[in-house]
Amino acid sequence: MSTTIIEAKANLDNALNAEGRQIPLSSVQITDYDHRQTVGKITVDNPKMICRDVNVYYTGKQALKHVSIDIGANEVIAFIGPSGCGKSTFLRCLNRMNDTIPFCQVIGEIKLDQDDIYDKSIDVVQLRARVGMVFQKPNPFPKSIYENVAYGPRIHGMVDGKAEMDELVRASLERAGLLKEVENRLSEPGTSLSGGQQQRLCIARAIAVNPEVILMDEPCSALDPIATAKIEELIDELRENYTIVIVTHSMQQAARVSQRTAYFHLGDLIEIGETDQIFTNPKHKLTEDYITGRFG
Amino acid sequence: MFIYLFLSLLLLSAGAYHLGRKRAFVVANGHIRKLHSLPSFYGSYTALWCFLPALIVFGLWITFQQGFIIDLVVAGMPPELRNLPPDQLNLVVNDLKNLVGGNFVSSAPNPAMLAAADHYRHLRTVGNAALWVTVLSLAILGVVHAWRAISPTLRARNRVERVVNVFLIASSTIAIFTTLGIVLSVVFESILFFQKVPISEFLFGLQWSPQTALRADQTGSSGAFGSVPLFAGTLLISGIAMVIAVPIGLMSALFLSEYATPKFRAVAKPALEVLAGIPTVVYGFFAALTVAPLIREIGTSMGLHVASESALAAGLVMGIMIIPFVSSLSDDVINAVPQSMRDGSYALGATKSETIKRVLLPAALPGIVGSILLAVSRAIGETMIVVMAAGLSANLTANPLEAVTTVTVQIVTLLTGDQEFDSPKTLAAFALGLMLFIVTLILNIIALQVVRKYREQYE
Ligand SMILES: Nc1ncnc2c1ncn2[C@@H]1O[C@H](COP(=O)(O)OP(=O)(O)OP(=O)(O)O)[C@@H](O)[C@H]1O
């Protein structure tokens, strides 16, 4: 499965040329000879996204090494691992948010349903409408609550007329469990909400465009336990309709909300498996060290 | 002379700083931790004691020394000089000063005057010597005082910081008082003007020709002080300038902040800012010698009547001049919008242009309005380009192809050359200045309201 270093270098070279970027290859150091094989079953019966041999480089520094994993439809999958191991980097590959970072190079294959999302024919705008994202820090736009939720549907022309938009906004807020709290203040700025409410507003904003996959990068790290509990509950409910990938530093959270868990370490996908199995019976030494608190 | 004393004082203070520091080490037995403040604060404390009292006395002394000496000299003059009426005495004193300074003297020096001059010189020498002694001994006294006050418990930091504080407050009030002084002087002169010309004529009159009769018997130049044509001209030219500068400036700001590569931006932004550094005179003759004839040529070829000096030429060039005010500041504020806003928008599948239109521009609006406002005030205040390219004739017209004039240009023409300072013609300049000030103030207030209303807060 894993390519040789020579091949990787050639791949990188081609990719760089294809992009027309001028990075002298001498500055690109490929240091993946210590790449570790993934333990556990990477495939699922009903995959929503299929990632094969994904490598990511930031100006010559490799941040992800040969990551291969399936993300099942309607599952919640958690990414855990010590800081800097590449969880966010991988997450951002899944909706091509890495495109916005200059000198970030993604090599490998990532498929959403049957489409290679890095293919030239793919419109990244439509991809991101299908694969939504919620960030670590709540980032509502400096607009009203209503406009925050209406933003996505509006740019994608998803509704005809005000009445339909009203309905969509209310439905999204309802699904994000926020409607009751903000029903009477839809015209107030989204930034006037509390941190937890803001994060749910961001979730409402993401589900308003009716994505198929929602990526969440440490969505609760800025929140208190009660707000966190609300969002975890929400994630559980959203699973019915969406596929959710969540990055978290809280092992309890991973255990509570996810069905499968993937452990990353220094750019390697070390272990992947059923959440119960990962937390009770990890197969890899590094995973065990991490979840028993001996690392990180 | 005085500069040497001042330099000596500075030198002494520098010495005092080291002395104070040393002293702090000594009283702490070398254990800095025992001191309330860092040793350098004890140094500054000593230096301040050395410098400030001496400087204050120094300043007062040189303010009053000359008057005092002259009083003494006059008192020592022979009675026939001393008892002259005040205005003649003034002349004598002036002669005396010129004599002492070795300048041209109005009348041949007589013995009495020569004696007085000698007296003056003598007093001045004594006075200066006394000044040196007083200032330097005060400085040394200050050092001694500080030296004795230094102990580990002395709160040197707090005291030094208090002095610094006072100094900062004083600096900031200078700006405020200067503004206040300018406004008051303009207001007073304007009141004088409005006693001669009715305020209604000034505000609503459509005729501007400020030539007044200098003598009662002079004919043919009765002044008309209607300021409407001037403000209309100002508005017309500034309007044309803004029509050029705002779109171009905003678009280049957007390009620089969102589309350009960092490398290109690093080159292009300073290059744009150079536009603001070109002297306005240069813009002026560019407008008068290149742009105005061009416009005239194009206009006549299309069968239009174009004056050789036109509002359009001045406005166009002024617009180019103020592009960097809009672009550079707007670029800064657009860049200051947090990356998380862009990420949020892109993650919803927004394109770059949608993100700019719907997220970045609204978020950066206050700063953009601010930059536009700065450009407007720059345009209103601009004089040189208008003098050279738009002419001096106060036409009341909305046709950009005709010659117009602006408020600032008229202020300049009213005040240049030999003038009486109490004729309506010169006083009119102050009234115009006041009006201009009020107009820009109102503009500022309106813009602040706009900004407050539409401000979108992040965080
Ligand atoms: N924009 C970037 N430019 C250069 N290097 C980057 C960039 N973003 C991330 N990296 C590097 O890539 C590696 C992985 O970073 P990533 O953000 O994916 O880690 P993470 O697992 O999400 O960590 P954390 O848990 O702290 O969020 C790190 O070594 C980081 O320094």
Ligand SMILES: [Mg+2]
């Ligand atoms: Mg991260």
